Amino acid sequence: MRHQLFFFDLDDTLLDFRASEQLSFVRTMSALGYDGAIEPVFQDYQAINVALWRSFERGLVDKDFLKVERFRQTFAMHGLALDPEAASRLYLDALPETVVLVEGALEVCAALSQHGEIGIVTNGVEHIQQRRIASSGLGSFLSFVATSEACGHAKPDVRIFDYAAGMARAFVPEATILVGGRLDADILGANRFGIDSCWFNPG
Numbered sequence: 075m076r077h078q079l080f081f082f083d084l085d086d087t088l089l090d091f092r093a094s095e096q097l098s099f100v101r102t103m104s105a106l107g108y109d110g111a112i113e114p115v116f117q118d119y120q121a122i123n124v125a126l127w128r129s130f131e132r133g134l135v136d137k138d139f140l141k142v143e144r145f146r147q148t149f150a151m152h153g154l155a156l157d158p159e160a161a162s163r164l165y166l167d168a169l170p171e172t173v174v175l176v177e178g179a180l181e182v183c184a185a186l187s188q189h190g191e192i193g194i195v196t197n198g199v200e201h202i203q204q205r206r207i208a209s210s211g212l213g214s215f216l217s218f219v220a221t222s223e224a225c226g227h228a229k230p231d232v233r234i235f236d237y238a239a240g241m242a243r244a245f246v247p248e249a250t251i252l253v254g255g256r257l258d259a260d261i262l263g264a265n266r267f268g269i270d271s272c273w274f275n276p277g
Contacts, residue, residue, distance in 0.1 A: 079190055083253065086256075094172045100116075130197075130228060191244075193217050194207065250270065
C-alpha cells in the first residue's frame, strides 16, 4: 500500500453527525421545556448552523459566537422565548453522548491502522471532538486529533493540514491521503496542501 499516513475527517466521514445532531437537538429542546413540533425547528437550525460554519471557515465569525448564534437565530425565527446560551451548553453536553458511527468506520480504521498511521483533521470544538471520539470506540486506532480550535485555522486552510502533519510520527506528502466528505473543505484543502484525497460520498 502506497499510503502510510491517513488523515480522516470526523463528521459525516467516520461519525454520522446528522444522526447525532438530531438526537442532541431533540434532547436540548426537551431539557429547555419545549414540547412543540420539533422537525421544522430542527430543519431551520440545520440551515442556520451550516451557514454559520461556512462563515467560520471564511474567518467571518468565531466559534464562540457560532455556538450560541445558531440557537439565537433559530429561536427568533420561530418566536421561541428560550435561552440560546443555555441551549448551546446543553447541546454541546449532549453531543458526546449521542455518537453514531458511519457503517464500516470501525472496520476501516482497524484495517488501515495495520498499514500505517491514522489521524483526525476536523473543524470542530477540541474538547467535544475528543469526547465524541472516546465514546465512539475509534480512539485506539488513532495517533492524533487535529482540530481547528486547537490549530487556530479551519479547513480548507492549508495551515490545519500542516498542523496535522506536525503531529504525525512521519509525514511524507506522497504517502499521505485525506479522506473526507466535503469537497469545499476536505478535498480542496488536501489539494492545496499537495496530498492525495478521497471524497467519501455515500449518496
